[in-house]
Amino acid sequence: RYLLTAGLQCCRCRVSCHVNIHYSFLPDDVKSLKAVANPDISKIRNIGIMAHIDAGKTTTTERMLYYSGYTRALGDVDDGDTVTDFMAQERERGITIQSAAVTFDWKTHRINLIDTPGHVDFTLEVERALRVLDGAVAVFDASAGVEAQTVTVWRQAEKHHVPCVCFLNKMDKPAANLSFSLESIRHKLKANPVLLQIPVGCGKNFSGVVDLLTNQKLTWKLRSTSDDGRAFESKPLDQSDEPELLQEVTEARTALIEQVADLDDEFAELLLSDFSENFDAVSSIKLQEAVRRVTLARKGVPVLCGSSLRNKGVQPLLDAITAYLPAPNERHHDLVRWYKDDLCALAFKVLHDKQRGPLVFLRIYSGTLKAQTAVHNINRNSIERMSRLLVPFADQHVEIPSMAAGNIALAVGLKQTVTGDTIVLSKASAAAAARRAQDDGGAGKRQGDHASVVLSGVEVPDPVFFCTIEPPTMAKQADLENALNCLQREDPSLKVRVDPDSGQTILCGMGELHIEIVHDRIRREYGVETHLGPLQVAYRESILHEVSTTDTLDRTVGERRHVVTAALAVAPLDISATGASCELAFAEELAEQLSPQMKEAVENGVHSSYLQGPLLGYPLQGVATVIQSVTMEPGTSPAMVSACVSRCMLKALRLAGGQLLEPVMSLEVTVGEERLGSVLGDLAQRRGTVRDIQSRHDDKVLLATVPLAEMMGYSTILRTITSGNATFSLALDTYEPMNQQDQNTLLKRIAGLL
Numbered sequence: 001r002y003l004l005t006a007g008l009q010c011c012r013c014r015v016s017c018h019v020n021i022h023y024s025f026l027p028d029d030v031k032s033l034k035a036v037a038n039p040d041i042s043k044i045r046n047i048g049i050m051a052h053i054d055a056g057k058t059t060t061t062e063r064m065l066y067y068s069g070y071t072r073a074l075g076d077v078d079d080g081d082t083v084t085d086f087m088a089q090e091r092e093r094g095i096t097i098q099s100a101a102v103t104f105d106w107k108t109h110r111i112n113l114i115d116t117p118g119h120v121d122f123t124l125e126v127e128r129a130l131r132v133l134d135g136a137v138a139v140f141d142a143s144a145g146v147e148a149q150t151v152t153v154w155r156q157a158e159k160h161h162v163p164c165v166c167f168l169n170k171m172d173k174p175a176a177n178l179s180f181s182l183e184s185i186r187h188k189l190k191a192n193p194v195l196l197q198i199p200v201g202c203g204k205n206f207s208g209v210v211d212l213l214t215n216q217k218l219t220w221k222l223r224s225t226s227d228d229g230r231a232f233e234s235k236p237l238d239q240s241d242e243p244e245l246l247q248e249v250t251e252a253r254t255a256l257i258e259q260v261a262d263l264d265d266e267f268a269e270l271l272l273s274d275f276s277e278n279f280d281a282v283s284s285i286k287l288q289e290a291v292r293r294v295t296l297a298r299k300g301v302p303v304l305c306g307s308s309l310r311n312k313g314v315q316p317l318l319d320a321i322t323a324y325l326p327a328p329n330e331r332h333h334d335l336v337r338w339y340k341d342d343l344c345a346l347a348f349k350v351l352h353d354k355q356r357g358p359l360v361f362l363r364i365y366s367g368t369l370k371a372q373t374a375v376h377n378i379n380r381n382s383i384e385r386m387s388r389l390l391v392p393f394a395d396q397h398v399e400i401p402s403m404a405a406g407n408i409a410l411a412v413g414l415k416q417t418v419t420g421d422t423i424v425l426s427k428a429s430a431a432a433a434a435r436r437a438q439d440d441g442g443a444g445k446r447q448g449d450h451a452s453v454v455l456s457g458v459e460v461p462d463p464v465f466f467c468t469i470e471p472p473t474m475a476k477q478a479d480l481e482n483a484l485n486c487l488q489r490e491d492p493s494l495k496v497r498v499d500p501d502s503g504q505t506i507l508c509g510m511g512e513l514h515i516e517i518v519h520d521r522i523r524r525e526y527g528v529e530t531h532l533g534p535l536q537v538a539y540r541e542s543i544l545h546e547v548s549t550t551d552t553l554d555r556t557v558g559e560r561r562h563v564v565t566a567a568l569a570v571a572p573l574d575i576s577a578t579g580a581s582c583e584l585a586f587a588e589e590l591a592e593q594l595s596p597q598m599k600e601a602v603e604n605g606v607h608s609s610y611l612q613g614p615l616l617g618y619p620l621q622g623v624a625t626v627i628q629s630v631t632m633e634p635g636t637s638p639a640m641v642s643a644c645v646s647r648c649m650l651k652a653l654r655l656a657g658g659q660l661l662e663p664v665m666s667l668e669v670t671v672g673e674e675r676l677g678s679v680l681g682d683l684a685q686r687r688g689t690v691r692d693i694q695s696r697h698d699d700k701v702l703l704a705t706v707p708l709a710e711m712m713g714y715s716t717i718l719r720t721i722t723s724g725n726a727t728f729s730l731a732l733d734t735y736e737p738m739n740q741q742d743q744n745t746l747l748k749r750i751a752g753l754l
């Protein structure tokens with residue numbers, strides 16, 4: 001197998017360089033994949049692209065693939081032929097649903113890139129990707145600055161300490177605004193933008209950038225709309241350029257040098273010792289090294305500009321990825337040191353391929369992954385055989401014999417592995433790692449305890465929507481179950497359960513779009529036409545009053561009589577302070593009296609009753625339980641103790657008065673001023689609360705909270721009342737108690753009385 005590689009060694013421009021025409025790749029430079037299968041770890045960049053919906057992630061990715069030589073034609077999201085958006089629904093809807101990992105080379109570096117979706121329903125995909133990335137590119141629409149979803153994803157990146165580079169895309173738009181975008185990075189993301197380029201021209205006249213490190217002016221002189229932007233001119237800025245641009249660049253370069261000196265002591269010392277007469281004389285290499293240190297320490301984020309759609313500025317972005325973002329060995333991954341040179345990898349995504357079965361995306365942290373070998377899955381405690389190893393190239397995959405640490409690979413043949421599992425060489429190597437961890441004081445874990453040597457997986461948020469799903473005939477039930485099993489392995493945010501009363505299958509997801517996509521995939525990929533029931537909101541339940549109660553269970557099973565009496569108290573907790581949790585405590589003397597086995601039985605009884613509230617059977621939140629006494633006759637089994645405690649809990653919860661909690665979303669709507677009135681009027685009817693209205697150029701940005709139950713079909717309504725001139729994003733904010741009137745209405749509606 002042969003692949004094109006990024007080929008051309010481009011000249012590193014210095015201030016003294018003459019005009020150069022740069023080409024992104026030499027069309028005839030072909031290398032065997034073997035030569036690039038396992039690059040030096042310092043040359044690998046595991047990168048994600050994150051952004052608000054429609055900021056241009058997919059368009060930017062396509063340009064990267066094209067300039068690196070891995071695709072021969074430019075894909076266009078508007079025409080539905082991009083490489084990374086390969087699922088049929090993505091092509092039709094023009095949005096990115098699943099992260100597709102793509103591997104390509106840029107100059108001397110290997111880039112593993114994961115395209116992450118911007119829609120809030122798919123936040124988990126982003127989280128999953130960030131967990132295995134070493135660096136990220138945040139793409140912004142330069143006319144909108146930082147938008148809601150970017151803030152969410154940025155926070156996720158911070159949580160995983162992922163260094164970032166910012167790309168201000170869409171500089172060709174008339175409303176594109178550099179200083180506004182920088183300000184919004186500063187304010188909304190609380191980040192420190194380090195501007196590395198000055199745009200040349202604005203709006204339709206945007207033609208390139210000046211690199212502030214080298215003072216090179218990079219210009220894309222596109223002759224027609226079909227010009228792919230591969231060739232661009234690079235020449236030192238000189239007196240022939242417009243005086244305003246010269247002035248702007250001089251000031252920005254001085255500001256950059258001062259800013260970097262403030263953030264990096266080594267650079268500050270260098271300036272003061274060697275360049276105290278003239279800071280500007282510092283070499284671009286030294287400045288670049290300092291910007292890199294600042295980026296890795298997350299003290300600042302390099303900012304670049306461009307227009308992916310107009311094919312301008314993407315090659316310097318690729319250079320910045322390799323120059324400023326970290327190699328895998330520059331990142332600190334906690335547990336990996338226990339494995340030394342043994343294999344340790346994290347399964348971060350599972351896909352189902354009709355021919356090949358499950359395909360597992362693995363990030364290799366240490367050791368080498370080899371095809372045709374057995375590996376040990378710590379989480380499932382099972383040995384699995386990997387038949388083949390592939391390099392992920394969107395929906396095409398190239399086979400390779402082995403893959404070393406730092407890389408992302410796709411394994412075929414792992415039948416049990418699910419997202420979040422840790423894969424190691426063997427059971428013995430996991431035990432050896434556990435021993436090393438323990439010898440080192442490994443967080444006080446017991447010897448052999450696998451928790452200390454498992455890479456932490458992805459936190460799965462609770463679904464907020466659910467609906468019933470039915471096959472057309474009972475004969476198709478097994479096919480539906482198979483489809484749902486496969487989809488759940490791929491997507492842990494999708495939950496499937498069977499309603500104990502009706503026996504119906506229930507689908508629980510993160511949003512309307514999420515459920516719609518799952519429905520669509522079952523039809524397209526598994527050939528099952530299903531019927532979805534109406535979409536319902538996943539409420540929570542709590543209680544209103546403190547109550548104490550007791551219950552006795554006296555049951556004879558076979559020869560054996562079980563008698564147990566439990567006394568307990570339940571009380572409401574302040575939900576705003578405690579969040580989603582429920583608590584459980586034992587009266588002091590009781591904790592000592594109960595055997596560990598009986599204590600566990602009591603805990604099981606309480607926890608099972610927390611799963612289904614007495615009002616509508618939703619999970620409980622904000623309830624504190626104190627077990628006051630548990631007495632039993634000899635011979636009573638733990639299962640009976642659990643059953644008695646559960647029954648007693650149900651009695652107490654009923655007496656305590658039920659309170660429904662509803663998911664309340666934070667909503668951000670960007671709309672032209674003339675339509676703001678209609679949006680506000682509509683929001684008032686949805687029990688919405690306006691938090692703030694901000695201005696963004698000619699638009700208004702409305703920040704509000706609104707109950708999820710009122711948001712069904714909002715995208716269609718918003719499109720109608722604003723004639724398509726508004727965008728919105730929605731994210732779960734909190735669960736709030738419903739007022740008595742709304743609660744009664746809901747209960748009556750669910751009981752079929754309204």
Ligand SMILES: Nc1nc2c(ncn2[C@@H]2O[C@H](COP(=O)(O)OP(=O)(O)OP(=O)(O)O)[C@@H](O)[C@H]2O)c(=O)[nH]1
Nearest residue numbers: 054055056057058059077095096118170307308309
């Ligand atoms: N004017 C202008 N439009 C752009 C630019 N880049 C992308 N677009 C357009 O913006 C829209 C969204 O682009 P995408 O690349 O799909 O954005 P995305 O961020 O991947 O979107 P999701 O996958 O849905 O999250 C498309 O209509 C693009 O043609 C740009 O540089 N300038």
